[in-house]
Amino acid sequence: MNIVIFGAPGSGKGTQSEKIIDRYGLHHISTGELLRKHIAEGTKIGKVADEFISKGLLIPDQLMIDILADLFHNDATLIEKGVIFDGFPRTVPQAEALADLLKEFGTGVDAVVGLEVEEDELINRMLERGKTSGRADDNIDTIRKRLEVYHSQTSPLKDYYTERGQYRKIDGNRTVEEIFTDISKELDR
Numbered sequence: 382m383n384i385v386i387f388g389a390p391g392s393g394k395g396t397q398s399e400k401i402i403d404r405y406g407l408h409h410i411s412t413g414e415l416l417r418k419h420i421a422e423g424t425k426i427g428k429v430a431d432e433f434i435s436k437g438l439l440i441p442d443q444l445m446i447d448i449l450a451d452l453f454h455n456d457a458t459l460i461e462k463g464v465i466f467d468g469f470p471r472t473v474p475q476a477e478a479l480a481d482l483l484k485e486f487g488t489g490v491d492a493v494v495g496l497e498v499e500e501d502e503l504i505n506r507m508l509e510r511g512k513t514s515g516r517a518d519d520n521i522d523t524i525r526k527r528l529e530v531y532h533s534q535t536s537p538l539k540d541y542y543t544e545r546g547q548y549r550k551i552d553g554n555r556t557v558e559e560i561f562t563d564i565s566k567e568l569d570r
């Protein structure tokens with residue numbers, strides 16, 4: 382089973398991914414976490430990523446796609462166990478690249494779980510987290526930019542996956558447990 386967890390910044394992708402992994406034993410690939418690790422380790426990728434992340438912008442598609450392809454070509458257990466993709470794809474070209482990559486291994490995306498949350502709630506959650514997260518992008522100006530980028534570059538994927546019959550809308554304005562109950566129902570189908 383390969384799942385995409387989809388939603389705006391602060392919608393709960395990371396939080397729900399943890400619960401999905403516990404229950405379904407999938408690999409978690411969070412591209413945001415991966416890039417933050419590169420930044421912390423001061424790698425070449427990290428230096429590029431830092432420029433974009435701190436401004437609330439997406440890193441270039443080709444760089445992101447190459448990072449992901451490398452992961453899959455170096456770890457056969459990803460395909461064996463299945464993956465929950467958190468924060469990827471974020472653009473239509475990334476979605477197309479993901480489909481091609483998975484096809485190479487004889488598999489594909491099984492479902493896209495879309496966490497839909499009110500904008501005020503998203504901002505509150507990220508500001509609250511920003512008090513302790515140390516994330517360079519959890520401040521009001523960068524949060525606004527991230528939301529703008531989400532609306533212009535990422536939200537078109539909702540139509541992309543709806544057209545393919547893969548999008549499962551989840552009301553993400555509720556408690557973590559209520560949301561997870563709904564996600565589990567969708568994934569158990």
Ligand code: AP5
Binds near residue numbers: 557
């Ligand atoms: P990324 O790390 O993916 O950040 P994001 O999408 O902006 O989302 P967040 O991680 O902030 O939120 P989340 O949806 O995971 O919510 P969470 O569970 O943490 O990406 C960061 C940057 O990396 C991007 O801006 C870009 O620059 C770059 N990048 C990453 N992927 C890329 C890609 N594919 N292509 C190009 N660039 C890429 O929850 C948020 C907060 O709310 C937490 O404090 C949590 O405890 C709380 N919370 C969660 N659920 C609830 C609830 N139900 N009720 C109340 N509080 C809740």
Ligand code: MG
Binds near residue numbers: 394395411413
């Ligand atoms: Mg996250």
